[in-house]
């Protein structure tokens with residue numbers, strides 16, 4: 001396996017069909033999911049020559065830490081189901097490559113389990129839940145692990161409509177025929193049954209156990225998350241988070257320059273331009289399209305991160321050229337985790353770094369901060 005698309009195909013063979021479809025799919029007609037890739041691929045980079053590119057340094061300083069490259073493993077819910085204690089394996093690979101691992105609220109492993117298996121503090125992603133007492137407790141737990149960077153996801157007041165999950169039997173699967181169909185999908189992946197099903201327990205959402213008890217099944221946990229995302233959340237809730245969190249707050253899920261300005265007014269420390277990997281509003285713009293307008297509005301105030309469809313070093317350069325300081329990857333690392341566990345995530349991070357280094361050389365840049373709109377054929 002030598003590229004992210006190879007890991008994707010291997011993941012398809014390794015994990016049950018409904019789990020693969022959960023990772024791979026988007027909302028409704030998946031037009032935004034496709035646009036994320038299509039619009040990135042359409043961006044032409046300027047090839048420059050004879051620029052002395054012997055000493056290329058991909059490192060980046062972000063929120064007071066120097067990372068090996070401008071890449072973050074973005075938060076992905078129930079990623080831990082793709083390999084035994086999957087979030088632990090991914091966090092270890094992130095640490096070995098000196099990039100941040102952002103853990104989802106709805107992870108299989110608890111924040112304590114992941115933090116206890118790595119030395120570097122991770123980043124944590126928070127969903128605004130209706131139960132504010134629970135949120136306060138959770139933020140305390142996260143802070144006790146030494147975590148200082150909170151991604152506050154704002155683009156999920158309600159869960160997007162995801163037809164693939166229904167067709168595959170992941171959701172709305174109450175009747176016997178559907179349950180048998182799901183069981184067959186599981187039995188068709190014996191190595192996953194052994195690695196995750198038998199050896200990889202407990203199968204609950206670790207961060208929610210204090211709320212629901214360890215006896216609750218995965219289905220109960222997922223029902224809780226569906227019912228408890230808070231559709232009444234507003235910008236005023238940033239102050240609730242600020243009161244209960246002493247570290248940095250980065251709002252994730254912005255696509256509109258006005259929302260970006262509002263976020264800055266609320267005093268956040270960073271933003272993530274994101275359409276949740278095309279899983280929320282189908283018909284929303286790709287992030288490659290949304291990013292330049294947001295960068296024009298708020299560049300220089302706080303770091304701008306972006307995600308959506310990034311699967312190569314050239315994609316990273318494209319996003320930096322459009323105005324991002326760093327990128328998050330979602331599916332790219334999860335396919336790798338499903339395909340080959342910790343080793344897979346490690347390899348994907350290696351290949352992204354190597355591709356980034358080569359793309360920097362061929363565009364005539366020796367450090368990420370040199371990359372800007374002049375790197376592009378069309379200036380956007």
Ligand SMILES: Cc1cc2nc3c(=O)[nH]c(=O)nc-3n(C[C@H](O)[C@H](O)[C@H](O)COP(=O)(O)O)c2cc1C
Nearest residue numbers: 023074075076077104153276277307308309330331
């Ligand atoms: C299966 C899956 C689960 C996700 N779960 C979360 C989550 O729990 N919290 C969150 O903020 N974003 C979540 N996201 C969105 C990612 O953080 C990220 O925005 C998106 O995956 C980026 O697009 P990409 O997958 O094309 O790289 C999820 C994405 C996927 C694919």
